[in-house]
Amino acid sequence: MSGWELAVAVVTGLLVNEWSDASPWLARRIVQWSARRRYGRGQRAEIRSEELSAFIDDRPGKLLKLFTAMGFAMTAILVKSGTQSTPWVQRLLDLLAGIRIPRRRSRLGELQLLIRRLDVGDGQLPDVLLLGTRELFDCRHTTFWLPEGGRYPEVLLTATRDLDGLSDGPKPDVLAKLRQQAYMSGEAIEMYRSHPARSEIAPGWDGEAAIIVALRVSSVVLGTLEITGPSKRRRRFSRRDVAMLETIASHASIAVENGRLMDRLRFDAYHDFLTSLPNRRRILSDLEEGLKVLEGDQTILVVAADVADLRQINSQLGYHTGDLVLQEIGNRLRTMVPAQALVGRVEGSGFAATIRLSQKDTGQPVIEAIRSAFKDPMLLDTISIQLRAGIGYAKATRADKNVELPLQRALDAAYRDKQEITNVPFRL
Amino acid sequence: MLEVLAVLLEAFTAQEQPHGWAIVKATRRSGPTVYDALDRLEDAGWVTARWEDPLPGTVKARRRFYTLTPTARAEAMALVGEMRQARSVLGSNPLPGTA
Known part of the structure; x- marks a missing residue:
């Protein structure tokens, strides 16, 4: 070994030794610099600087302390400049900081x-x-x-x-x-x-x-x-x-x-195909649910309308016209019956509405709304058809175990009313 | 933010006070993300922090321990609960403490 080789070896050894001794000191300085770079010169920079220094102190090995501090510095630079680090840089930084971030799935x-x-x-x-x-x-x-x-x-x-x-x-x-x-x-x-x-x-x-x-x-x-x-x-x-x-x-x-x-x-399970109004199943299930939540002396009024003259309309003007009449009645009831009531078509010519009443309510607005739906004639091309229906109603209370019964009572009353109306024959 | 809250909530229940880096490790999020969340929570009064008692005769840097405030706990529980529910629907990235 020549003289200068010996000198290089001694100096290198001294430098490495000095460098590893200086690493923890340098690491702390870098952490302080990173915190200032990231947070300025306020109190938060001081807090974060000490927190991260405590973490550096816990890292084993002098060089690892230095590399971790350099990782913090790099992160501070990237965050401050708003640059998104590439995945491998981020992984390296996480590795230095001892975090195992789960690898993303493909x-x-x-x-x-x-x-x-x-x-x-x-x-x-x-x-x-x-x-x-x-x-x-x-x-x-x-x-x-x-x-x-x-x-x-x-x-x-x-x-x-x-x-x-x-x-x-x-x-x-x-x-x-x-x-x-x-x-x-x-x-x-x-x-x-x-x-x-x-x-x-x-x-x-x-x-x-x-x-x-x-x-x-x-x-x-x-x-x-x-x-x-x-x-x-x-x-x-x-x-x-x-x-x-x-x-x-x-x-x-x-x-x-x-x-x-x-x-x-x-x-489809709960609506009538022709009028898109709730069907009998929906009206009955709504009535059943409504009876369960009645309070005090509340009742539910069931108002039924039995459309008259359908047979004559079907035979004289065709079934298609009969369907149009039912659709027209459905549309009128949908718009005229108050929103608190549920109105539906419960059988071929029968419509019904249900509404919850307290003791002082009579349900008259619903009854009147249904009556007024049949007031105006229906115009079909050049023909004017006077719509007629029997109206009947019944009250349902919590005592009604079978919800079909109040509906049937209302429909029967409507049918009887229809018999009286049809004493006057239907004419176009 | 919610991951940090979840970790703090777990710690609150276990009557522990995690330090910043322990939260970083538990959430598996990057340091800046977690510290930003802690700063915001501290500013909002949801989190209080206290310094580690220094060992006598040492110059070692102190760690800082974070705790959820009792008043923030109820809101944190609701938020973390909502997020866990949403993630169980999405089926991804479970929050810490749900495994």
């Missing part, structure tokens, strides 16, 4: 999980779909739109990053036109900064990349699902994102359709 695994969760009751679908999709893409917004259709009102719901729960659509809603376009075409639409037709198709667009896909069951488009604002590390979504969103949308469409089917079945 996106495909997450996608499969989300799809499995979509098979939930209809009421929970928007939450599961929007929160799950937003988490999967780590995007800023996820929006679900079902336009108004038949009995279903419009649904426009949005999940937003850092906000719990859902809100009523994005504000401002700059993608409304694009959403409409995706709905009409049934195709996926992408929006990004360098899009050639950006000012035409999305005026007022805020510059956040977006994908809108149609919710489609075979050829029927139900609505749209969209994601906007990719994660901070990316400028726009990828082709793979479009494919993944389309996969989610196809499963969500089936869930929406299944929900609507269940809803339809529930509706």
